[in-house]
Amino acid sequence: MISTVLVAGATGDLGARIVRELLGDNSHPATLVRVLTRPGSGTAQGMYAREDRVEIHEAAYTDQSTLTIALSGVDTVISAVSGASTVILDAQRVLLAAAVDAGVKRFIPSDYSADYRRVTPGSNRNFELRREFAADLDAAPLRVTSVLNGAFTDMLTGQAPMILFARHRVLFWSSPDQVLDFTTKDDVARVVALVALDADAPRVVEVAGDRVTARDITRTLSELTGTPFTTQWAGTTGTLSAMSKIGRFLSKDKNATFPAWQGMQYFVSMFSGEAELHHVDNERYGPHNWTSVRDVLQAHLQRTTVDSK
Numbered sequence: 001m002i003s004t005v006l007v008a009g010a011t012g013d014l015g016a017r018i019v020r021e022l023l024g025d026n027s028h029p030a031t032l033v034r035v036l037t038r039p040g041s042g043t044a045q046g047m048y049a050r051e052d053r054v055e056i057h058e059a060a061y062t063d064q065s066t067l068t069i070a071l072s073g074v075d076t077v078i079s080a081v082s083g084a085s086t087v088i089l090d091a092q093r094v095l096l097a098a099a100v101d102a103g104v105k106r107f108i109p110s111d112y113s114a115d116y117r118r119v120t121p122g123s124n125r126n127f128e129l130r131r132e133f134a135a136d137l138d139a140a141p142l143r144v145t146s147v148l149n150g151a152f153t154d155m156l157t158g159q160a161p162m163i164l165f166a167r168h169r170v171l172f173w174s175s176p177d178q179v180l181d182f183t184t185k186d187d188v189a190r191v192v193a194l195v196a197l198d199a200d201a202p203r204v205v206e207v208a209g210d211r212v213t214a215r216d217i218t219r220t221l222s223e224l225t226g227t228p229f230t231t232q233w234a235g236t237t238g239t240l241s242a243m244s245k246i247g248r249f250l251s252k253d254k255n256a257t258f259p260a261w262q263g264m265q266y267f268v269s270m271f272s273g274e275a276e277l278h279h280v281d282n283e284r285y286g287p288h289n290w291t292s293v294r295d296v297l298q299a300h301l302q303r304t305t306v307d308s309k
């Protein structure tokens with residue numbers, strides 16, 4: 001049977017990886033993909049116009065009737081849009097309403113995060129937006145699956161300043177033994193594509209490409225580099241939370257998606273254990289060679305050695 005999957009935010013980093021998985025070798029050859037992009041966004045044609053199994057639809061997330069037309073005949077909506085409240089709440093609410101109007105069977109929201117369901121109110125803005133939208137999803141007359149995957153492993157060598165490579169230090173807050181969940185963007189995209197084609201997927205699918213502590217990361221880096229790395233106490237999650245509140249208060253753009261204070265909130269949620277995954281099911285879609293934290297760090301170290309030559 002032909003399955004039609006619409007990906008909103010398919011021009012983005014994760015969205016493009018999800019489309020690639022939906023069209024790839026492991027996917028069902030009868031999967032048709034609709035890409036939803038905002039008018040004027042401009043990149044969808046260049047990315048997808050030559051793909052036989054991809055149709056491009058343009059609609060604004062304020063225009064429910066055009067969205068409903070774009071969604072007609074769609075089995076599953078995958079949202080991979082990114083932003084703060086205007087996107088996670090406002091845009092996704094209109095997308096959800098249009099999905100219901102169009103008779104879509106299943107909706108995958110743009111979660112792709114640690115477990116936001118139990119975080120303390122006021123401790124993590126981006127997680128609480130997801131929790132608020134989850135209440136809308138639970139009340140909607142269609143099936144919903146959230147994919148929870150911890151932090152993207154790729155961030156350890158970029159946006160997440162937990163590893164001080166030059167100083168051979170790995171920062172931790174409160175405990176160096178707190179388990180942290182990580183999954184690479186490519187592994188998340190694979191799971192999302194499989195969930196989209198899995199009519200029996202539950203309300204939440206939890207995966208973790210790797211589960212490590214700050215102490216484990218220190219050991220791995222020492223082994224990979226031959227230079228001893230040490231853990232460095234950076235404070236408690238309580239002090240980090242207080243710093244993030246000051247950062248948020250002083251920030252000029254309250255709606256920025258990933259300001260520095262939000263990064264601090266992500267670490268608060270992870271190092272406090274509040275956002276730890278408790279029902280990881282990596283076997284749900286069969287054996288898979290998950291990319292580990294070690295793999296990502298090793299590739300990063302090899303790249304930086306080559307670049308510095």
Ligand SMILES: NC(=O)c1ccc[n+]([C@@H]2O[C@H](COP(=O)([O-])OP(=O)(O)OC[C@H]3O[C@@H](n4cnc5c(N)ncnc54)[C@H](OP(=O)(O)O)[C@@H]3O)[C@@H](O)[C@H]2O)c1
Binds near residue numbers: 012038087112151
């Ligand atoms: N767990 C983690 O560590 C982690 C890290 C990073 C991201 N994420 C999550 O992964 C998801 C995808 O993130 P990403 O980095 O792939 O995003 P991204 O590259 O910034 O792109 C997302 C897409 O969303 C659409 N978009 C952008 N602004 C929008 C707006 N104002 N209204 C509606 N749509 C808008 C755009 O598509 P068009 O222009 O084509 O409309 C864009 O290509 C998000 O939920 C994000 O929070 C998780």
